[in-house]
Amino acid sequence: MRIDCPHCGSRDVQEFIYLRDAGPRRPDGMAATLAEMHVYLHERDNPAGRHRELWYHGSGCRAWLVVTRDTRTHAVFAVEALPASVESAST
Numbered sequence: 001m002r003i004d005c006p007h008c009g010s011r012d013v014q015e016f017i018y019l020r021d022a023g024p025r026r027p028d029g030m031a032a033t034l035a036e037m038h039v040y041l042h043e044r045d046n047p048a049g050r051h052r053e054l055w056y057h058g059s060g061c062r063a064w065l066v067v068t069r070d071t072r073t074h075a076v077f078a079v080e081a082l083p084a085s086v087e088s089a090s091t
């Protein structure tokens with residue numbers, strides 16, 4: 001599988017690290033209930049098909065990316081740079 005990094009161009013997937021589904025957002029630290037944290041940590045979708053995911057280009061530009069790919073075929077449909085404001089809240 002190859003990922004088209006918006007900063008570095010087309011690179012092998014081995015240069016990237018998968019983090020997680022790009023959808024769920026971490027509940028607000030001290031305000032989160034135990035139930036909200038449980039849902040965030042353990043109740044995830046496992047879709048067969050198109051999926052938005054967070055990837056880190058660790059062996060390249062060290063940017064966080066949102067990769068939209070098909071989990072069955074690994075076809076990559078879109079790669080977007082994660083805005084810095086979202087990046088600090090997501091990691």
Ligand SMILES: [Zn+2]
Nearest residue numbers: 005008060061
């Ligand atoms: Zn890159």
